[in-house]
Amino acid sequence: xxxxxxxxxxxxxxxxxxxxxxxxxxxxxxxxxxxxxxxxxxxxxxxxxxxxxxxxxxxxxxxxxxxxxxxxxxxxxxxxxxxxxxxxxxxxxxxxxxxxxxxxxxxxxxxxxxxxxxxxxxxxxxxxxxxxxxxxxxxxxxxxxxxxxxxxxxxxxxxxxxxxxxxxxxxxxxxxxxxxxxxxxxxxxxxxxxxxxxxxxxxxxxxxxxxxxxxxxxxxxxxxxxxxxxxxxxxxxxxxxxxxxxxxxxxxxxxxxxxxxxxxxxxxxxxxxxxxxxxxxxxxxxxxxxxxxxxxxxxxxxxxxxxxxxxxxxxxxxxxxxxxxxxxxxxxxxxxxxxxxxxxxxxxxxxxxxxxxxxxxxxxxxxxxxxxxxxxxxxxxxxxxxxxxxxxxxxxxxxxxxxxxxxxxxxxxxxxxxxxxxxxxxxxxxxxxxxxxxxxxxxxxxxxxxxxxxxxxxxxxxxxxxxxxxxxxxx
Numbered sequence: 001x002x003x004x005x006x007x008x009x010x011x012x013x014x015x016x017x018x019x020x021x022x023x024x025x026x027x028x029x030x031x032x033x034x035x036x037x038x039x040x041x042x043x044x045x046x047x048x049x050x051x052x053x054x055x056x057x058x059x060x061x062x063x064x065x066x067x068x069x070x071x072x073x074x075x076x077x078x079x080x081x082x083x084x085x086x087x088x089x090x091x092x093x094x095x096x097x098x099x100x101x102x103x104x105x106x107x108x109x110x111x112x113x114x115x116x117x118x119x120x121x122x123x124x125x126x127x128x129x130x131x132x133x134x135x136x137x138x139x140x141x142x143x144x145x146x147x148x149x150x151x152x153x154x155x156x157x158x159x160x161x162x163x164x165x166x167x168x169x170x171x172x173x174x175x176x177x178x179x180x181x182x183x184x185x186x187x188x189x190x191x192x193x194x195x196x197x198x199x200x201x202x203x204x205x206x207x208x209x210x211x212x213x214x215x216x217x218x219x220x221x222x223x224x225x226x227x228x229x230x231x232x233x234x235x236x237x238x239x240x241x242x243x244x245x246x247x248x249x250x251x252x253x254x255x256x257x258x259x260x261x262x263x264x265x266x267x268x269x270x271x272x273x274x275x276x277x278x279x280x281x282x283x284x285x286x287x288x289x290x291x292x293x294x295x296x297x298x299x300x301x302x303x304x305x306x307x308x309x310x311x312x313x314x315x316x317x318x319x320x321x322x323x324x325x326x327x328x329x330x331x332x333x334x335x336x337x338x339x340x341x342x343x344x345x346x347x348x349x350x351x352x353x354x355x356x357x358x359x360x361x362x363x364x365x366x367x368x369x370x371x372x373x374x375x376x377x378x379x380x381x382x383x384x385x386x387x388x389x390x391x392x393x394x395x396x397x398x399x400x401x402x403x404x405x406x407x408x409x410x411x412x413x414x415x416x417x418x419x420x421x422x423x424x425x426x427x428x429x430x431x432x433x434x435x436x437x438x439x440x441x442x443x444x445x446x447x448x449x450x451x452x453x454x455x456x457x458x459x460x461x462x463x464x465x466x467x468x469x470x471x472x473x474x475x
Contacts, residue, residue, distance in 0.1 A: 015174050015249045017258065022178040023329050024242040024263030029184060030326035031116050032235025033271055034299035034319055037278045038291035040228040045213035045288075047206045047279040053225055054275055057232030058268035063429040065239050065264045066419050067400040069257035073417040074406055076252035079340025080244040081399055088402040088409075091344065092462060097395050098341040099458030104375075105392060106241070106334040107368060110159060110327060111375040117323035118155045124316050127154060145377040156373040158327065163369035166332045167355060167362045170248055173332045180325030187318040188274055191303055195277040198306035203280055210284040226439070234389070235271065238326070239264050240396065244336035257417035278302045331368065339364040346465045390440040391451050397433030400426045 015023070040050045075084050082101075085094035101107075121127070127150045134146035145152075166173045195201060216224060242259055249255055278287070281302045290296045299319070303311040339361035342352035348367060355362035403419060403426045419426055441448040 015170065017250070017255045019174040019178055020242060020249050020255060020259045021263050021266070022181040023174060023333065024239060024259055025185070025266055026177045026181040026325045026329040027238040027241050027333060028236060028263070028267045028326075029181075029270065029322060030113050030235070030238070031319065031323060032231075032237075033188070033274050034315070034322075035297055036231045036235050037275050038287045038296075038298040040231050041210070041279075041284050041287040042291045043224055043228045043231075045210040045284065047208070047284055049225065050228065050279065051206070051272070051275060053228040054232050054271055055268075056225070057229045057236055058264070058271065060229075060429060060432055061233070061236040061239060062261075062264050062268065063425050064396050064400060065260040066257075067403050067426040067429055068240060068396075069260040069417050070415065070419040071399055071402045071406065072256040072260070073253050073415050074410065074413050076249075076256050079337055079343075080242075081240065081395060082337050082340045084399060084402060085395075086344070088405050089398070091346065091466065093398070094344075095341065095346050095462045095466075096455055096458055097398075098337055098346065099461065100391060100395075100455050101334065101337050102341075102347075102368070102371070103458065104454060106330060106337070107372045108375055109237075110330050110334070110368070110372040111155070113323050113330065114155045114158050114327045114372075115151070115376060117158060117320060117327060118151050120316055120320040120323060121154065122151060124313070124320070127151060152376050155376050158324075159331070159369050159372050159376070162328045162331050163365045165328070166335070167358060167360055167365050169358045170332065170360055173328070177325065177329045177332070180321060180328065184318065184322045184325060185270065187314075187321070188270055191299075191315070191318075192273045192277045195281055195302065195306060198281075200306040201277075201280045205280050205283055206276075208283060210288055213284075226436075230389075230436075232271075236264075236267065237389075237392070238330065239267075240399070241330065241333040244333045244340075248336075253414070254416045274299075281305050331365070331372075335361050335364040335368050338368060345468070346462065390437055390448060391455060393433045393436050397430050397437075400429050400433070 037050060040053055041047070044050050044053065071084050071088075072080075075087055079098075082094050082098045085097055118127070130150040130153070131146050132149075135149070136144070137146055138144045165176065239260065242256070242263070249259070278298055282290075282298070282305065286301070287298055290298050290301055297315075297319070300312055300315050303315040305311075307314065338347055338351055341347040342350075342364065351361070351363045351367055353363050354360065404423070406413070
């Protein structure tokens with residue numbers, strides 16, 4: 001029998017508080033900070049409403065993070081939500097979360113962000129095309145493995161290299177995250193300072209709506225705001241993954257809540273400063289035109305407006321570094337989820353093993369890397385993640401509901417951190433998650449059905465692994 005505690009003891013608690021904060025920032029800041037202002041402006045037609053959507057999206061994400069922090073303060077350990085759900089809801093629900101994370105949500109994110117990295121690299125240093133005559137070959141009329149084949153080869157090479165780096169040790173991976181995060185924050189800071197102080201910047205643009213703007217009635221405004229916030233949520237996605245390395249953070253029950261709060265607060269601040277800069281540099285109509293122009297990125301056009309072609313190169317390199325950091329940190333953090341599942345006998349045999357030299361979940365990183373690369377070749381990761389993004393909020397809501405359940409089931413458990421604003425803050429977040437899921441089911445039933453179907457594909461695996469291991473609980 002596997003013993004989770006023995007395996008976890010082999011995972012070294014090498015992550016310091018500053019390193020963990022750098023990791024959560026790196027896992028959140030990806031392409032969204034550079035791209036999402038354009039589609040949000042197209043939806044809302046008003047710069048001030050766009051900024052409001054960023055604030056509301058950030059506050060709701062913060063409500064989820066601080067609620068998650070209380071659960072983490074009680075149940076912190078390797079695996080994050082998989083570990084929490086096993087205690088709160090049992091093995092089956094915990095497995096569905098872990099399965100969905102492995103099958104598409106996080107591996108799809110790895111594939112998608114790594115692909116954006118390669119696209120950015122290709123814009124700076126063109127990558128020679130390969131097998132162009134095979135580009136239209138497809139499997140089942142859906143998968144086109146040879147489309148953009150050279151881009152995909154570089155993408156899977158990046159995933160392989162970053163997975164190898166993380167096998168070599170979490171401290172090394174954490175240091176890389178810290179360096180990249182510092183570089184990204186400095187880069188965005190340079191854009192904000194020079195952008196807002198440039199002659200191109202005009203604060204009056206914040207109050208100038210798009211030419212087609214019409215003041216909406218209450219309910220249409222709420223609907224539009226909700227749509228815009230979904231774009232913001234994609235930019236905020238990733239804050240929960242820091243819990244996956246709870247067993248490797250020093251003093252996790254104290255430090256995880258600190259990391260969650262200050263990490264998300266830092267990202268909210270960065271996003272607001274960046275988007276204020278874009279909106280003072282570019283009028284709303286131009287941002288809408290950027291949204292409707294293929295391969296055009298709002299941040300690139302904003303920086304080029306005051307630095308010209310050299311500015312375009314600067315921001316392209318910054319996007320390259322940002323997506324590199326986000327891919328790296330997502331690979332590092334997510335592998336701990338599969339490791340925790342395997343420790344419970346709910347994943348492929350051998351994934352629970354720790355590397356004898358580097359004390360890392362090496363097999364978990366390998367399985368995750370291989371599957372992420374297959375998703376890259378399939379070319380279907382964007383469609384699948386779009387259809388499962390609402391499922392993430394099912395699990396976010398379940399974690400926050402756990403605050404109430406644990407206070408009832410484990411009232412005397414030590415809680416180094418208690419969510420502020422209880423019970424209102426967690427209740428508001430739960431209601432939002434319920435509303436988002438219901439809205440998706442009603443307004444996009446096909447996408448919701450496909451997403452739930454992909455989750456349900458994990459049930460046969462659960463029945464097999466759970467039966468094989470005799471329904472074993474934590475050892």
